[in-house]
Amino acid sequence: AILASIRAMLTAPLGEAQTATARFGQNPPPLRGKHVLITAGPTHEPIDPVRYIANRSSGKQGFAIAGALAALGAEVTLVAGPVTLATPPGVRRVNVETAREMADAVEAALPADAAVMVAAVADWRAEATGQKIKKDKGGLEALPLVENPDILAGLAKSSKRPALVIGFAAETEKVVEHAKAKLARKGCDWIVANDVSGDVMGGARNRIHIVSAAGVEDWPDMEKDAVARRLAQRIADELTD
Amino acid sequence: AILASIRAMLTAPLGEAQTATARFGQNPPPLRGKHVLITAGPTHEPIDPVRYIANRSSGKQGFAIAGALAALGAEVTLVAGPVTLATPPGVRRVNVETAREMADAVEAALPADAAVMVAAVADWRAEATGQKIKKDKGGLEALPLVENPDILAGLAKSSKRPALVIGFAAETEKVVEHAKAKLARKGCDWIVANDVSGDVMGGARNRIHIVSAAGVEDWPDMEKDAVARRLAQRIADELTD
DSSP states (O other): OHHHHHHHHHHSOGGGTTOHHHHTOOSSOTTTTOEEEEEESBOOEESSSSEEEEEOOOSHHHHHHHHHHHHTTOEEEEEEOSOOOOOOTTEEEEEOOSHHHHHHHHHHHOOOSEEEEOSBOOSEEEOOOSSOOOGGGTOOSEEEEEEOOOHHHHHHTSTTOOSEEEEEEEESSSHHHHHHHHHHHHTOSEEEEEEOTTTOTTSSEEOEEEEETTEEEEOOOEEHHHHHHHHHHHHHHHHTO | OHHHHHHHHHHSOGGGTTOHHHHTOOSSOTTTTOEEEEEESBOOEESSSSEEEEEOOOSHHHHHHHHHHHHTTOEEEEEEOSOOOOOOTTEEEEEOOSHHHHHHHHHHHOOOSEEEEOSBOOSEEEOOOSSOOOGGGTOOSEEEEEEOOOHHHHHHTSTTOOSEEEEEEEESSSHHHHHHHHHHHHTOSEEEEEEOTTTOTTSSEEOEEEEETTEEEEOOOEEHHHHHHHHHHHHHHHHTO
16 A cells, blocks of 8 residues: 555656645645646846846745645646746746746636736836947936736736636735725735835745735734745635635 | 964965965965955846846856955955855955945945956936835836946046956947947956857856957957956956066
């Protein structure tokens, strides 16, 4: 029986290599057969061949959620902006750089049962030039910006809309109020609002509020890994009700 | 004798821990007693608490030069923008994020016998705001830019000007022509011009032209470590003539 069990593990699809059976003792894993799409990390928007606009998203929270969902048995597609984090076991990773590349990768990954949009997508991009902008030729007084596609809102109104669409919001003030407005504006099911007024992004912990039509859940300050496991379980509960 | 030698290594100042004696067999090391200041890496210029303007400088070439100079016996101060590279042995590192922080760190590191300004310093910064810029409040049509201090030109006309001031130029076109103009404009002694029309920054190799009042030296395509060793030796020849 042990040999058969080992043989089954070795021949199982990658997504089942670390299942809830092993890590949380749930059998069968609650998200077996479910496809969850996650975005994580920043985007980089080129200004010219050497300069770009970036943001301070570390990708840690999104990667942790991807790993936690895989651990619950989900088939996970992780669309990752430019970060050097290791891919969690059992997760299919697609690397992108810009918001437009991320939008394309999200579209290509559908259909999915749930989508968790954690990436800090640049709202604007600069019109990229082929040559480096030279300071001695007058340079720039202001950088012309163009609005990027809204990946979350686009997904929420897509004909291939996942049953559960979750957005993230990093806020420095009026966290829940802004999250409620974002929930309505984007047409998603939950906003996971992250209060970054303390240490901004990149730290190890997050203080989370889950905002949905049902109300607001305030979670205590937790390690990002603990946030990821709790959120993965909440998603499992929602998808398997 | 071996024990005494080991004891001497263990108690030697950090800058002499890896001298040319050990690595290149020159005795005494040609840059012993010389202080060389290096900048390396990109700068990050905040737009708001989460966004910033960055550039693709990897810092690899500057870090390699710092290491090569220390290996020739120099006391090296490396003012490094935000990169995750390891500090070369025997090098004193000062971490900075913005161009203004880099300018302050360069000023604070003087006097120096030579300065090698490899960092890709942002020419412009955005006026940072205390709060995150919100898309739903109209966002931005263009990002207002302010010119940053010119660290290389400032150093070249400083009352504490090092005897040898070296600038770097990453160019995508008219490489030598642009470098000659930069040499005159900045008031430095050499421009190390790097042709990035091929693979842009971040690769392992560089194609270098040394532009000075004496003329132009064209170096073959070389590994960044080889560029660093050759440049360190050129600096040693110049300072010890």
